[in-house]
Amino acid sequence: AQSVTQLGSHVSVSEGALVLLRCNYSSSVPPYLFWYVQYPNQGLQLLLKYTSAATLVKGINGFEAEFKKSETSFHLTKPSAHMSDAAEYFCAVSDQNTDKLIFGTGTRLQVFP
Amino acid sequence: NAGVTQTPKFRILKIGQSMTLQCTQDMNHNYMYWYRQDPGMGLKLIYYSVGAGITDKGEVPNGYNVSRSTTEDFPLRLELAAPSQTSVYFCASSHSYEQFFGPGTRLTVL
Numbered sequence: 001a002q003s004v005t006q007l008g009s010h011v012s013v014s015e016g017a018l019v020l021l022r023c024n025y026s027s028s029v030p031p032y033l034f035w036y037v038q039y040p041n042q043g044l045q046l047l048l049k050y051t052s053a054a055t056l057v058k059g060i061n062g063f064e065a066e067f068k069k070s071e072t073s074f075h076l077t078k079p080s081a082h083m084s085d086a087a088e089y090f091c092a093v094s095d096q097n098t099d100k101l102i103f104g105t106g107t108r109l110q111v112f113p
Numbered sequence: 114n115a116g117v118t119q120t121p122k123f124r125i126l127k128i129g130q131s132m133t134l135q136c137t138q139d140m141n142h143n144y145m146y147w148y149r150q151d152p153g154m155g156l157k158l159i160y161y162s163v164g165a166g167i168t169d170k171g172e173v174p175n176g177y178n179v180s181r182s183t184t185e186d187f188p189l190r191l192e193l194a195a196p197s198q199t200s201v202y203f204c205a206s207s208h209s210y211e212q213f214f215g216p217g218t219r220l221t222v223l
Contacts, residue, residue: 009153032210043117043203043214044156051210090155099144099207100171105155 002027004093006104014112019063019078021107023091026072033074034092034101035065044090050074061085086111115139117215119204125221126194134189134218136204144207145187146171147179149200150217156203162187194222 007022025031032051036044048059055067061084065076074091088108092101120135138145143164148156158171162181176198178190187206191198199222205212 034210041217043216044205044212045214046211049211094210099210099212100146100158100161101212103155103157105153 002031002093002102004091004102004104006091006107008107009105010108010110012110012112013081015083016080019076019081019085019109021076021089021091021109023065023074023076023104024072025074025091025093027093032094033065033067034094035059035063035074035076036090036092036103037061038088038090038106040087047076047089081109081111083111083113085109117204117206117213119202119215119218121218122216123219125223126191127223128194128196130194131190131192132194132220134191134202134204134220136187136189136215137185138187138204138206138213139185140206140208140213141184142206142208142213143184145181146205146207146212147177147187147189148203148205149173149198150203151200159189159202191220196222198222 003026005024034049035047038044048057050067058064063078088106090106091104094101117138146161147159157173160179162168202218204215
């Protein structure tokens with residue numbers, strides 16, 4: 001069975017600081033991994049995805065994530081936080097045989113001026 | 114190209130009432146999904162469909178039903194609303210492992 005664990009339900013950073021949101025996965029088969037962002041009162045939007053090509057994946061809005069098989073991790077980073085990055089972020093995993101996603105419980109990012 | 118649309122945006126139901134949440138996509142995607150989102154719980158899959166006429170249960174299907182008569186539409190039916198079904202409901206469709214989400218329906222059952 002696949003699962004995703006997001007460490008930290010809330011993360012706070014200052015504007016201009018590094019953003020690091022953690023995601024660890026469990027999967028018995030090679031996973032596909034995703035980060036989605038949800039702004040208040042909106043649906044989820046894909047930030048980036050790993051589908052077994054390059055292990056460092058670049059997404060929208062300056063975010064990137066690195067797939068580390070040895071650590072079963074797919075942490076999301078951004079070098080410099082912007083106020084507009086304040087949102088909830090979800091990590092998700094699927095396998096190569098289905099489009100179904102298993103979501104983590106989410107991390108709410110707050111950005112302070 | 115509207116993507117995934119959901120109606121209504123908000124709804125308040127009394128216990129025992131029924132309703133249908135509508136979902137339509139115009140991207141010709143075969144895969145469609147219904148999720149519910151509760152605070153601190155992430156998204157849980159209720160039902161999904163791999164094409165017209167084919168549906169299957171997800172993680173939390175009890176109390177819900179779906180149908181998929183066309184590629185575009187994937188309505189979710191609540192037959193006897195219960196307070197435990199108070200949640201935000203998201204419909205999604207997918208292509209090449211990317212899911213596209215609708216704006217959600219906020220449902221309160223009192």
